[in-house]
């Protein structure tokens with residue numbers, strides 16, 4: 001899986017964020033937070 005915020009390769013460990021029916025994983029809490037603020041910006 002790829003962190004949609006920073007582009008880093010990440011595993012599928014931890015709790016994904018579901019957006020538009022897809023699961024997204026993040027390298028860190030900061031990327032997760034940024035995604036949650038504006039998911040459309042990172043998924044278009």
Ligand SMILES: [Zn+2]
Pocket residue numbers: 003005006007008026027028031
């Ligand atoms: Zn990241």
